[in-house]
Amino acid sequence: MDSSNDEALDIIITNVVATFRTRCHLNLRTIALEGINVIYKPDMGKVLMKLRKPKITASIWSSGKIICTGATSEDDAKVGARRLARTLQKLGFKVRFSAFKVVNVLAVCSMPFAIRLIDFTKKNRPIASYEPELHPAATYRIKHIKATIQVFSTGSITVTGPNVQNVASAVEQVYPLLFECQKPRCK
Amino acid sequence: MPRPALSCPGCGSSNIVDDALYAQAQLVCVDCGSVVSEGALVDDPVGGSAVSYSWSTAVDKKPCANLIKGLQRVKALCRSLRVHGEIENLSQTNYRQAYQHESFIKVSLQKKEVLAGCCVLVSCRLLNWPITMGTISCLLDADPMVVGAVYQEMVKILNITAPIVNVTDVMEAHSQEYKICSPQVPEEFAANSKDLTKRAVALVELAADSWIITGRRPVPIMMAAIYLAWQSLQPTKHRLKFSLDKFCQIAKVNKHKAALKRITEIKEVLCKLGREIPWVREAVTPDNVVRQVEDILQHRYALLRRALRTHEEALLEECQASCEDSPTDDTAPSEISEPVAQTKNSSSAEQCEPNAERAKRSGDGDADPCTALELHGDTQESQVPATNWGKRMLFAPPCVIHPKKRRMEQPELKDVTGDEEISDSEIDSYIRTPQEARDFALVQKMLSASESEKS
Numbered sequence: 001m002d003s004s005n006d007e008a009l010d011i012i013i014t015n016v017v018a019t020f021r022t023r024c025h026l027n028l029r030t031i032a033l034e035g036i037n038v039i040y041k042p043d044m045g046k047v048l049m050k051l052r053k054p055k056i057t058a059s060i061w062s063s064g065k066i067i068c069t070g071a072t073s074e075d076d077a078k079v080g081a082r083r084l085a086r087t088l089q090k091l092g093f094k095v096r097f098s099a100f101k102v103v104n105v106l107a108v109c110s111m112p113f114a115i116r117l118i119d120f121t122k123k124n125r126p127i128a129s130y131e132p133e134l135h136p137a138a139t140y141r142i143k144h145i146k147a148t149i150q151v152f153s154t155g156s157i158t159v160t161g162p163n164v165q166n167v168a169s170a171v172e173q174v175y176p177l178l179f180e181c182q183k184p185r186c187k
Numbered sequence: 188m189p190r191p192a193l194s195c196p197g198c199g200s201s202n203i204v205d206d207a208l209y210a211q212a213q214l215v216c217v218d219c220g221s222v223v224s225e226g227a228l229v230d231d232p233v234g235g236s237a238v239s240y241s242w243s244t245a246v247d248k249k250p251c252a253n254l255i256k257g258l259q260r261v262k263a264l265c266r267s268l269r270v271h272g273e274i275e276n277l278s279q280t281n282y283r284q285a286y287q288h289e290s291f292i293k294v295s296l297q298k299k300e301v302l303a304g305c306c307v308l309v310s311c312r313l314l315n316w317p318i319t320m321g322t323i324s325c326l327l328d329a330d331p332m333v334v335g336a337v338y339q340e341m342v343k344i345l346n347i348t349a350p351i352v353n354v355t356d357v358m359e360a361h362s363q364e365y366k367i368c369s370p371q372v373p374e375e376f377a378a379n380s381k382d383l384t385k386r387a388v389a390l391v392e393l394a395a396d397s398w399i400i401t402g403r404r405p406v407p408i409m410m411a412a413i414y415l416a417w418q419s420l421q422p423t424k425h426r427l428k429f430s431l432d433k434f435c436q437i438a439k440v441n442k443h444k445a446a447l448k449r450i451t452e453i454k455e456v457l458c459k460l461g462r463e464i465p466w467v468r469e470a471v472t473p474d475n476v477v478r479q480v481e482d483i484l485q486h487r488y489a490l491l492r493r494a495l496r497t498h499e500e501a502l503l504e505e506c507q508a509s510c511e512d513s514p515t516d517d518t519a520p521s522e523i524s525e526p527v528a529q530t531k532n533s534s535s536a537e538q539c540e541p542n543a544e545r546a547k548r549s550g551d552g553d554a555d556p557c558t559a560l561e562l563h564g565d566t567q568e569s570q571v572p573a574t575n576w577g578k579r580m581l582f583a584p585p586c587v588i589h590p591k592k593r594r595m596e597q598p599e600l601k602d603v604t605g606d607e608e609i610s611d612s613e614i615d616s617y618i619r620t621p622q623e624a625r626d627f628a629l630v631q632k633m634l635s636a637s638e639s640e641k642s
Contacts, residue, residue, distance in 0.1 A: 133404060134335040
């Protein structure tokens with residue numbers, strides 16, 4: 001369906017969340033003391049470490065499980081995670097980078113037309129749900145690729161899915177449905 | 188029979204035998220006769236029987252007292268909203284069904300009350316009685332977020348698809364809440380409720396056309412519409428100076444903060460239309476536009492067409508004046524004459540676009556002000572229709588007019604593979620030197636010491 005348009009739709013990935021394990025126990029107080037850009041949260045039992053180069057924030061637990069958020073691509077997330085593991089290694093922990101997995105990808109896309117949400121919801125019940133008083137967007141969940149799409153009436157959509165491939169196919173799937181319910185933008 | 192490994196607490200001997208006295212098992216020391224331990228006299232389970240009274244067939248199961256109270260609450264809500272009998276019956280059925288479900292049977296009484304309100308809401312929606320969630324939250328005196336969450340869960344459990352409420356439908360029901368008729372307030376503030384509703388509905392329709400309603404909560408919009416309608420019915424100096432706060436006080440409704448923003452937005456739209464009125468000499472500003480509201484609403488479709496036409500002409504002139512290429516100059520005059528003649532606005536908007544695109548393509552890559560007008564510093568062409576439709580159109584939602592600045596993508600992103608080498612020097616920038624670490628620890632100690640001194 002994309003090939004029938006004059007312009008390709010720009011899907012901008014805004015956030016990639018990934019997890020990995022270090023296979024060793026981590027002493028959070030040492031990390032807080034010897035690491036720069038580190039915030040210690042003893043009440044939550046974790047340490048927040050922010051990297052500069054791929055702009056990533058990592059939550060580090062003492063069990064060795066680490067969640068990295070804020071990357072803009074899957075490869076970026078991997079580089080950031082490895083940099084983090086390297087930093088922990090240098091701090092003296094016997095880190096082994098393992099079980100790296102991208103858990104969530106958030107992308108934003110803008111349609112070149114506005115959308116009639118009430119029409120869209122009526123045509124796609126029960127996959128789509130819209131409660132205007134609670135949230136201004138209609139939610140469309142595609143079960144088999146585990147993607148959730150939030151459709152706004154201005155034409156912007158946000159897509160969350162387990163990886164970039166799923167997000168792209170979700171946008172492809174939903175585009176014809178949105179095209180049917182478009183609203184002319186003047187007025 | 189002697190029991191091994193037991194000693195009598197009285198004499199210390201290990202000669203202890205099993206001796207049952209009247210069917211009660213006992214361990215007795217042979218030498219001194221004291222009882223070391225004894226079994227239970229009765230074999231009943233501790234704390235009552237294994238089968239509770241309510242589960243046994245001893246008594247007929249009575250309906251839960253809270254369920255009955257809940258049903259009465261549903262009835263009370265329906266009565267206070269003055270809905271008809273069908274809605275009351277449907278909401279009671281729904282409540283009974285939802286109450287028995289496992290996700291609602293064990294929640295707090297407060298949530299059960301919210302559930303009652305949600306059942307009334309969904310029944311009203313199914314039977315085409317316009318009502319907003321805001322009204323229900325007010326009636327229940329509950330957090331709108333909680334009401335929303337319970338509503339969504341209930342709809343999922345009961346598998347109901349309720350039609351969506353239109354703001355214009357709810358307007359009438361909402362305006363009944365405002366006590367602004369003659370006997371209730373002094374004569375100078377009174378307004379006929381029919382006129383008030385009619386004007387407020389017209390204002391809401393205007394707001395719907397200009398992207399004010401989409402994505403916003405309905406109650407503040409309705410409040411803003413009623414306030415402006417009330418002011419414009421008799422635009423005396425006193426009424427115009429009357430703030431929203433005081434209006435809500437005399438009408439005996441709770442003020443919503445968002446209503447102030449909506450009032451500003453609706454006034455802006457009214458100004459845009461007010462400028463097109465041919466017989467108004469003075470400049471139309473948000474302060475004096477309320478006087479013109481009656482005329483604006485009466486002729487709003489004609490004014491809307493005029494405003495859109497003027498806006499397109501202004502845009503075409505800007506494009507023309509800033510574009511340097513002659514081919515575009517030849518085509519532009521022919522395009523200007525067309526928008527004036529036509530009433531359909533969609534095609535004229537599209538004509539502005541090919542004009543601009545032609546200018547872009549034939550431009551020599553120098554900073555064309557026409558394209559600068561549209562691109563806002565974005566170099567990606569595919570983003571042009573998305574970012575500039577807010578500037579191109581006369582009415583657009585605020586999120587499009589003031590888009591969030593997206594951080595620019597770094598060019599080195601394309602070369603990242605995920606498996607590159609990471610140099611030591613890079614990593615060292617994230618680790619404190621031992622001296623720094625010692626200083627940091629010292630400072631932390633000093634800070635915590637001074638804090639504990641203060642407290």
